[in-house]
Amino acid sequence: MGGLLCCVQVNQSTVAVKESFGKYNDVLEPGCHCVPWVLGSRLAGHVTLRMQQLDVRCETKTKDNVFVTVVASIQYRVMADKASDAFYKLTNAKTQLQAYVFDVIRASVPKLNLDDVFEQKNDIAKAVEDQLEKAMSTYGYQIVQTLIVDIEPDEHVKRSMNEINAAARLRVATSEKGEAEKIVQIKRAEGEAEAKYLAGVGIARQRQAIVDGLRDSVLGFSVNVPGTTAKDVLDMVLITQYFDTMKEIGANSKSSAVFIPHGPGMVHDVASQIRDGLLQASSH
Structure with missing residues (x-):
């Protein structure tokens, strides 16, 4: 019925892209709008303004030749005033974000030793966020926050690190026992x-x-x-x-x-x- 009356509804936290004879015409805010299809107007699609999250798992190597898997969590959203850019300029935002995350992490982590990766994870997250902000703002996306939520070394490396830690603690305990x-x-x-x-x-x-x-x-x-x-x-x-x-x-x-x-x-x-x-x- 709405199609016959040329009326369309745009939901909250969403905008609609309106075209006229295949050319971009306007961005429709949430609410009810008249789109006279008989005059060549139509809705090209919808763009959500809600916060979205993308988790990226990136495997790379540290400076001391240890393979680690870094898990980055990217929180982003479309800017309302640039919804048309987000709709027309970028086909797949998640793939683009993932590519930039891979690029920054694989450029930053190989410069650090394994222990420094754990200590400087906030610096890595800041580098990823700066790179994404610079690249994705052109496409109408805002990077709200970037987090390095996990750093997973190889299982054999983790076992070796635990053994080294246990040996160090045992050495200290033995020294204290001998002193006593x-x-x-x-x-x-x-x-x-x-x-x-x-x-x-x-x-x-x-x-x-x-x-x-x-x-x-x-x-x-x-x-x-x-x-x-x-x-x-x-x-x-x-x-x-x-x-x-x-x-x-x-x-x-x-x-x-x-x-x-x-x-x-x-x-x-x-x-x-x-x-x-x-x-x-x-x-x-």
């Missing part, structure tokens, strides 16, 4: 040295106390028992301590048999040996 063990060993050695020093001090004090006790015992016994010499008292005290020691060894040692000299003559030898040992220790 070194600190533990140093502290343990310092503790053992301090313990030995304190044990030596304790032994020295113990021996000094024994010598002082023996001296007091000898002096006291000599005073209370007339006719005894200091040597006799010292021998008796030393022999008593010697047998007390043997008793403790028999009670606490794992071995239940202790061989000691026996006989009356041996007692004098035991006392002499103990006394000489103590005197030598005191002199040192």
